[in-house]
Amino acid sequence: GNTALCTVGKTGNDLHYRGYDILDVASTCEFEEIAYLLVHGKLPNAAELKAYKTKLKALRGLPANLKAALEWIPASAHPMDVMRTGVSVLGTVLPEKEDHNVAGAKDIADRLMASLGSMLLYWY
Known part of the structure; x- marks a missing residue:
């Protein structure tokens, strides 16, 4: 399939996110910079990164109903x-x-990105 998000193995054993070789950005970019790149289509400048x-951070919180559901999931x-x-x-x-x-759609992606870590930590 075609996507603007990434290419895998285009020139061998490689991975590119929106045209950036992962080996180039992995050592210089923070998680939030790559997340911004994937969701918003470009690497953020300093002000955009701070705002992002x-x-x-503001979206990390979990609704009480979600916490209750997570409490029912077995530790195993x-x-x-x-x-x-x-x-779900x-x-x-x-x-x-x-x-x-x-x-x-970008807001949904940001919400999920912010919430997944919180879900795992709350469940754990």
């Missing part, structure tokens, strides 16, 4: 199952808007 970190569950279930519950507690415009 602030936004993601696989972390990927925990995240899948957490995303989050989608019912905070449903997406009917209009999936570009800005709305």
Whole structure:
């Protein structure tokens, strides 16, 4: 398939995110910079990165209903199952808007990016 997000193995054993070789950016970029690149299409400048970190931090909190659902998941569950279930519950507690415009889709991606770590830590 075609995607603007990444290419894998285009010239051998390589990975590119939006045209950037992962080996070039992995040692110089923070997680939030790569997240911004994937979601927003470019590497952020300093002001954009600061604002993005602030936004993601504000979205880390979990609704009480989601926390309650996470408490029911057994400790023996696989972390990927925990995240899948957490995303499903989050989608019912905070449903997406009917209009999936570009800005709305980016907000959904940011919400998920900020919430997944919180889900795992809360469950654990």
